[in-house]
Amino acid sequence: MSNEKKTVAVLGAGTMGSGIATVMARAGHRTLLFDIDDANLQRGVDTVHGFVDKSIKLGKLDAEAGQGAKDALSGTTALSDLSACDVVVEAVFEDLALKKDLFGELDGIVSESTLFHTNTSTLSVTGIASGSTKPERVVGTHYCNPAPLMKLVEVADGRHTAEWAHKATIEFLSSLGKTSVVTKDRPGFIVNRFLIPWENSCIAALDAGVATTEEIDAAVLGSIGHPMGPFRLLDIVGMDIHQQVAMRLYEQLRDPKFFPPPMVERMVAAGDLGRKTGRGFYEYDDTRLFGS
Ligand SMILES: NC(=O)c1ccc[n+]([C@@H]2O[C@H](COP(=O)([O-])OP(=O)(O)OC[C@H]3O[C@@H](n4cnc5c(N)ncnc54)[C@H](O)[C@@H]3O)[C@@H](O)[C@H]2O)c1
Known part of the structure; x- marks a missing residue:
């Protein structure tokens, strides 16, 4: 797959879908953001625009390129609008049947050569690919x-992923300025194997009263050099998503370090999910998903 401008569809306009759509639009690809929920779709588009505007304001993107990125993006709730896509990146809810069904439906809409990427965190790429009549075109891109800020994308082939699809995926990610690390199709791939237990430890330390949210974030920034503290990150991830990912990994790996501390359940029950609800570990005036 060459580096010419493509048509890319991103399925799901939530935290990850709007972030991935930002990456695609910024790279100049015609980007279709698809969601079944009108309000979520609008918030996703607003999030992309807000991120681009902030990048211009900070001098990280020139105004013309920023306008180009905004013009490259459009939102839709009709799957049939995706017929011309070269690449589809799936970032809907972490639900196997949902992801399989979407790929199965898209088989009848897009061309034979369209690549199907899944951004699943915990499901098997092979399992998701089994929803498509062409599992050879399905690749995990986590x-x-x-x-828009993090360079790494983990790339995991399913059992039936074809060599052409794997190669085209690596080339495509490289054209986006991303760094690919290849991993096996295993629960949590590489990063979530250590990130989730570490985040759980930070939450447990907070719940035990070791220090405040701000103090733990500051300690992490000043010590192990992460770009943001665990609670700022978890507020972007969403506590619902953290809980779901941690539980799924716990169920599959049967290792207690993945089990979310009780504070996670309390925050989810209270609706304090992070930026998407305006309150998580911190409070936010603006519920765009990231970047503001
Ligand atoms: N949040 C993270 O930090 C993170 C990181 C990496 C990967 N992931 C994975 O990315 C995926 C999305 O996670 P998220 O945090 O963006 O979730 P989210 O809840 O923020 O967004 C999911 C979106 O999918 C939409 N959706 C649901 N069903 C749909 C359908 N049938 N068609 C189209 N859209 C539909 C919802 O309306 C919602 O807008 C999940 O597989 C998750 O495991 C999440």
Whole structure:
């Protein structure tokens, strides 16, 4: 796959979908953001625009390129609008049947050569690919959050992924300025194997009263050199998503370090999910998903 401008569809306009759509639009690809929920779609588009505007304001993107990125993006709730796509990146809810069904439906809409990428965190790429009549075109591409800022994408082939699809995926990610690390199709790939237990430890330390949210974030920034503290990151990830990913990994790996501390359940029950609800570990005036 060459580096010419492509038509890319991103399925799901949530935290990851809007981040991945930002990456695609910024790279100049015609980007279609698809969601079944009108309000979520609008918030996703607003999040991309907000991120681009902030990048211009900070001098990280010139105004013309920023306008180009905004013009390259459009939102839709009709799957049939995706017929001309060269690449589809799936970032809908972490639900196997949902992801399989979407790929199965898209088989009848897009061309034979369209690549199907899944951003699943915990499901098997092979399992998701089994929803498509062409599992050879399905590749796992696990973006880090926030996707427009983080360079790494983990790439995992399913059992039936074809060599052409794998190669085209690596080339495509490289054209986006991303760094690919290849991993096996295993629960949590590489990063979530250590990130989730570490985040759980930070939450447990907070719940035990070791220090405040701000103090733990500051300690992490000043010691192990992460670009943001665990609670700022978890507020972008979403506590619902953290809980789901941690539980799925716990269920599959049966290792207690993945089990989310009780504070996670309390925050989810209270609706304190992070930026998407305006309150998580911190409070936010603006519920765009990242970047503001
Ligand atoms: N949040 C993270 O930090 C993170 C990081 C890496 C990967 N992931 C993975 O990315 C995926 C999305 O996670 P998220 O955090 O963006 O979730 P999210 O809840 O923020 O967004 C999911 C979006 O999918 C939409 N959706 C649901 N069903 C749909 C359908 N049938 N068609 C189209 N859209 C539909 C929802 O309306 C919602 O807007 C999941 O597989 C998750 O495991 C999440």
